[in-house]
Amino acid sequence: MSALRADLRLVVAEATPLTDEVRQLTLVAPDRSRLPSYPPGSHLGLTWRHGPDRVNSYSLTGDGDSPSDYKVSVLRVPGGSGGSAWVHELKSGSTVQAVAPRSNFAPAARARRHLLVAGGIGITPLLSHARWHARWRHEFALHYVHRPESAPHLDELGDLCGDRLTASQDRAALWADLGPALASQPLGTQLYVCGPHPMIDAVTGAARALHWPESRISVEPFGAPDEGPRAPFRVALPGSTVNVSAEETLLEALERAGLDVPSMCRQGVCGECRTPVRSGRVDHRDLVLSAAEKASGEWVMPCVSRAADDELELQL
Amino acid sequence: MTTRPPELRDFPFPLAKEAYRYSANLQPGGQRQVTEAGSWGEAITRVGPDYEDFIAERARILAMDPGRLIEVPYLRAAEWDTLLYLMRHLAKEHPTDFELTEPTEPTEQTEQTEQTEHGRPQMRWVNRRLGITQDFTPGDPATLPAGQGPLEFIGRQVVEDLVLLDQREGHLHADAGLVTFASGWSFPFVAGMSFLAIHGPVPRANPDGVFHRAEMFLMRLAPGEAYRRVNWTFQFGRLLDKSLDDTAPWMRETERVLTEVPESELAENVYLRVELQHLVRLETSAAILFLIDTRFLSLADLATVPEWTARAIAVLTELPQDMADYKGLADLRERVIDCLRRSEQAQQSKAGNSKSLW
Numbered sequence: 129m130s131a132l133r134a135d136l137r138l139v140v141a142e143a144t145p146l147t148d149e150v151r152q153l154t155l156v157a158p159d160r161s162r163l164p165s166y167p168p169g170s171h172l173g174l175t176w177r178h179g180p181d182r183v184n185s186y187s188l189t190g191d192g193d194s195p196s197d198y199k200v201s202v203l204r205v206p207g208g209s210g211g212s213a214w215v216h217e218l219k220s221g222s223t224v225q226a227v228a229p230r231s232n233f234a235p236a237a238r239a240r241r242h243l244l245v246a247g248g249i250g251i252t253p254l255l256s257h258a259r260w261h262a263r264w265r266h267e268f269a270l271h272y273v274h275r276p277e278s279a280p281h282l283d284e285l286g287d288l289c290g291d292r293l294t295a296s297q298d299r300a301a302l303w304a305d306l307g308p309a310l311a312s313q314p315l316g317t318q319l320y321v322c323g324p325h326p327m328i329d330a331v332t333g334a335a336r337a338l339h340w341p342e343s344r345i346s347v348e349p350f351g352a353p354d355e356g357p358r359a360p361f362r363v364a365l366p367g368s369t370v371n372v373s374a375e376e377t378l379l380e381a382l383e384r385a386g387l388d389v390p391s392m393c394r395q396g397v398c399g400e401c402r403t404p405v406r407s408g409r410v411d412h413r414d415l416v417l418s419a420a421e422k423a424s425g426e427w428v429m430p431c432v433s434r435a436a437d438d439e440l441e442l443q444l
Numbered sequence: 445m446t447t448r449p450p451e452l453r454d455f456p457f458p459l460a461k462e463a464y465r466y467s468a469n470l471q472p473g474g475q476r477q478v479t480e481a482g483s484w485g486e487a488i489t490r491v492g493p494d495y496e497d498f499i500a501e502r503a504r505i506l507a508m509d510p511g512r513l514i515e516v517p518y519l520r521a522a523e524w525d526t527l528l529y530l531m532r533h534l535a536k537e538h539p540t541d542f543e544l545t546e547p548t549e550p551t552e553q554t555e556q557t558e559q560t561e562h563g564r565p566q567m568r569w570v571n572r573r574l575g576i577t578q579d580f581t582p583g584d585p586a587t588l589p590a591g592q593g594p595l596e597f598i599g600r601q602v603v604e605d606l607v608l609l610d611q612r613e614g615h616l617h618a619d620a621g622l623v624t625f626a627s628g629w630s631f632p633f634v635a636g637m638s639f640l641a642i643h644g645p646v647p648r649a650n651p652d653g654v655f656h657r658a659e660m661f662l663m664r665l666a667p668g669e670a671y672r673r674v675n676w677t678f679q680f681g682r683l684l685d686k687s688l689d690d691t692a693p694w695m696r697e698t699e700r701v702l703t704e705v706p707e708s709e710l711a712e713n714v715y716l717r718v719e720l721q722h723l724v725r726l727e728t729s730a731a732i733l734f735l736i737d738t739r740f741l742s743l744a745d746l747a748t749v750p751e752w753t754a755r756a757i758a759v760l761t762e763l764p765q766d767m768a769d770y771k772g773l774a775d776l777r778e779r780v781i782d783c784l785r786r787s788e789q790a791q792q793s794k795a796g797n798s799k800s801l802w
Contacts, residue, residue, distance in 0.1 A: 165727035166667050193564070193582075193728045194546075230666050234730040237518045237610050260728075263583070264521055343613040397661035399467065415660050418653075 166229035168260040173227030184211035187252035191259035240316035242268040247323025322348035361435035378430035396432035408440035453482030473670035487537040498603035522731035527594040609732040626687035665725035711744035747787030
């Protein structure tokens with residue numbers, strides 16, 4: 129119950145195949161205590177490789193309220209970078225390092241009705257949404273298109289949604305139902321789409337053609353918001369040089385070197401750690417500096433920003 | 445060093461520098477902050493010896509003006525989130541006064557205990573300070589006292605003002621809440637406005653984009669995360685309700701202090717008013733909960749801490765006129781400075797005297 133969410137250590141309680149290529153992990157706290165709650169549509173980060181850490185984000189499929197476990201359903205991606213293969217090899221009892229749930233696909237509180245459209249494994253955040261809407265008795269409908277041989281969570285969705293679920297096995301069948309649905313939603317309906325990119329483009333394109341307002345269309349961005357890659361670089365200071373590794377921020381490296389840089393939010397927002405740059409190009413990742421200030425190259429917010437090249441010289 | 449009274453030891457003194465400007469001065473909540481007089485900040489909720497006074501004052505204001513409570517149907521889930529968030533923190537931070545019994549092993553509970561209609565197990569809330577015991581089911585208002593929603597039920601048991609912000613169309617909107625201790629603003633007036641619109645009148649803040657950055661920051665908070673900031677002003681008397689909804693009482697109080705209180709007693713009748721504000725991303729609804737705890741420190745008490753006195757004088761002396769006006773300090777600034785200077789001199793001569801005695 130600390131004010132900031134720290135990383136979690138979780139234990140794999142169950143690893144269940146849902147289809148030939150989708151595996152569901154049930155993760156619990158080592159002492160089986162209640163896990164932090166999360167808004168519907170949140171994702172959990174799983175660290176699948178350490179040093180340097182690689183984290184993949186997977187949608188949580190529960191309703192998020194005071195959960196006793198976290199469930200994720202992971203599609204094996206052949207030729208991926210390795211995260212999904214790692215998940216598919218996890219055994220019951222394994223310990224995993226997780227980044228606490230983050231939310232960027234929450235239901236719109238003010239919507240009068242929720243129209244959910246999922247394609248394939250894109251069902252996972254919308255299963256979470258459907259549970260939430262069922263619990264709070266919101267008006268909703270779910271269109272789920274899947275391949276005949278792979279329909280993760282279909283039975284569960286049938287129980288949960290009843291006749292609010294329309295499942296289809298190909299594009300033509302989806303559009304036969306969804307086309308008229310998009311054209312006949314009551315005012316105040318929010319549309320949510322999650323699935324492969326071509327499907328997202330097709331559904332949102334159809335909605336726009338029917339004059340859905342942009343603010344009434346929610347799309348689950350694929351993958352987690354990323355600060356971008358972190359490469360190591362050197363920082364030249366008056367009289368010394370500090371090496372910044374890929375695992376640390378510039379601010380952390382300066383602090384490690386014993387420098388007292390004022391800081392507060394450490395997320396590129398408050399502006400407290402603003403530091404003058406003597407030379408070198410900055411890869412700006414903050415929300416503080418204006419476009420003009422960023423272009424001037426005179427300042428860096430070391431809590432999030434990094435060197436664009438191998439070296440940065442600071443005035444401290 | 446003398447032993448300071450408790451209300452001074454845990455006072456969130458807001459002035460850390462010799463000059464003050466608006467900034468997105470947000471820092472993680474729940475962290476201990478050391479001051480010259482003690483420390484504060486480990487708890488999100490405050491339950492002090494004056495708890496019952498705040499509760500009674502809130503009830504009095506609500507009876508007089510029920511419009512200070514605003515609930516909206518679409519933030520139902522956020523209101524239950526608020527109730528659970530505050531109950532869990534009250535129980536953890538003040539365990540002798542509050543207790544929340546909730547199923548600790550939900551997996552087994554769901555199999556063994558009877559589920560309520562809303563699919564959640566029952567909880568028990570005990571507030572020993574107010575003599576309240578309530579069995580309730582999250583999500584089901586029928587399990588709360590008649591006529592009370594979750595926001596009102598918990599709002600009547602905390603000293604903090606509560607505002608719920610909904611995130612939509614890329615911005616935050618202050619849609620619901622219970623605010624009885626506003627200082628120089630009206631919650632019923634701003635209800636439904638966007639975060640940026642609400643802060644439109646603040647001088648010197650917009651060119652720098654402080655509120656834009658603050659809003660971006662808040663929208664990026666992870667579920668369950670809490671950040672805090674402090675805000676401050678000075679006022680005549682110690683009325684909690686300085687809202688624009690009911691200005692007559694505090695205008696009378698200001699008048700009383702100005703006309704009836706002799707200069708020698710001004711230090712006991714002029715207060716530093718500090719708002720300790722927490723901003724929380726609620727766990728399941730993803731709404732933002734804004735908590736405002738109001739604290740008072742008389743100039744007489746402030747002046748017992750030399751560092752605070754010096755910084756308060758420096759800040760007030762330097763503060764640009766538009767900011768002083770916005771903080772309602774037009775009539776107060778010179779008086780507060782004079783008053784603190786006199787107290788400072790008195791303290792110094794006292795210190796000088798006691799030294800000479802030894």
